[in-house]
Every structure is written in C-alpha cells, then in structure tokens.
Amino acid sequence: MSNDILNSSKAxxxxxxxxxxxxxxxxxxxxxxxxxxxxxxxxxGVELDCDGNIVSxxxxxxxxxxxxxxxxxxxxxxxxxxxxxxxxxxxxxxKDDFKTYNRLYAEYFKDNQPCRTTLEINCxxxxxxxxxxxxxxI
Numbered sequence: 001m002s003n004d005i006l007n008s009s010k011a012x013x014x015x016x017x018x019x020x021x022x023x024x025x026x027x028x029x030x031x032x033x034x035x036x037x038x039x040x041x042x043x044x045g046v047e048l049d050c051d052g053n054i055v056s057x058x059x060x061x062x063x064x065x066x067x068x069x070x071x072x073x074x075x076x077x078x079x080x081x082x083x084x085x086x087x088x089x090x091x092x093x094x095k096d097d098f099k100t101y102n103r104l105y106a107e108y109f110k111d112n113q114p115c116r117t118t119l120e121i122n123c124x125x126x127x128x129x130x131x132x133x134x135x136x137x138i
Contacts, residue, residue, distance in 0.1 A: 010072035012036035015125055020073045023138060028079050030134040032090070034126060035065035043128055054127045059097040062130050063104045070134055079136045084114045088133040094120035097129060 004023040011020055011033070018031045036043050045061030048054060071081055089105075091097050098118070105116075124131050 006073075006077045008073045008076035010038060010076060011069045012038045021077045023077065026138050028074070028077055028083075028136045028138050030070065030073055030132075030136070032124075032131045032133050033066055033069050033073065034124065034128045034131045035062040035069065036126065036128070037065070043126065046127060046129075048127060052127065057127075057129050059093075059100050059129055060104060062128060063101055066130055066132055067104070067108050070132060074134075074136055077138070079138045081108075082112050083136040083138065084109075084112060084134055085137060086135040087114050087116045089116065089118040090121050090124065090131045090133075091118065092121060092123060092129045094118075101130065 005019040006021040006023060006028075008020050014020065014031065020033075021028050021030045023029075034043075035045070043057075043062070044065040045058030046054060047056045070084075074080055074083070089101070091101060101118075
C-alpha cells in the first residue's frame with residue numbers, strides 16, 4: 001500500500017509542519033485548507049488592522065478561494081473535484097456565514113455530493129473564517 005506525501009505547487013504553503021495531502025492506497029487525505037494565496041500572506045476578502053486583527057471579511061471570497069485551493073491540491077495529487085467523498089468544514093461564525101457558505105457549497109458540489117460535516121470553531125491558525133478538510137479517491 002502506498003503512503004505518499006504530496007504537495008501542490010499552486011496551493012498556499014502550509015502554516016505548519018504538514019503536507020497538503022497524503023495518499024494511502026486509493027484514498028487522498030487533504031490537510032486543512034484555507035483561503036490564503038500561494039507565495040503571500042494575502043487572504044482574499046480579509047481586511048486586517050495594523051495589529052493583524054480582522055476588521056472585516058467576505059465569506060464568499062474566502063469560500064471561493066478555499067474551493068480553488070482544494071481543486072489545485074486534488075489535481076496536483078492525481079485526483080479531481082468529482083472524486084471528493086467526505087468534507088469537514090470549519091466556520092468561525094456559523095450564524096453569519098453558514099447561509100452564504102451553504103449556497104456556494106451547493107453550487108460547487110451540484111454534480112458531486114460528498115458526505116459533509118460543518119462545525120463552528122472559536123478560531124483558526126490564521127485570520128480566516130473557513131477551512132475545509134477533504135478526503136477523495138484517486
């Protein structure tokens with residue numbers, strides 16, 4: 001059984017000691033993926049003050065960026081969006097963001113409906129409002 005560590009040249013660099021994905025047999029496990037852009041600390045839709053605190057954020061821009069980052073990791077790892085079988089979603093503000101996130105999720109997953117769990121958490125390691133953990137087949 002293969003047990004390969006995989007990293008994408010298109011997705012943002014991990015903020016810790018972990019790979020973008022790990023292949024085990026015909027399964028691909030993605031580490032948590034946020035909306036940052038590769039090669040920069042820019043987070044689409046996020047405005048920070050001089051101390052790095054969130055002034056405002058656009059959950060739609062963050063969702064679209066997360067989905068794009070996941071797509072890049074999947075494709076660079078030999079999989080695809082259609083092969084996603086399970087998604088765990090972490091939101092920092094369920095009350096305000098779930099409706100927008102759920103609408104976009106339905107748009108992106110209209111042809112593939114993986115299992116899904118959505119959780120509200122207190123914060124994420126960087127000033128982001130959403131992170132996804134994905135399992136796909138190869």
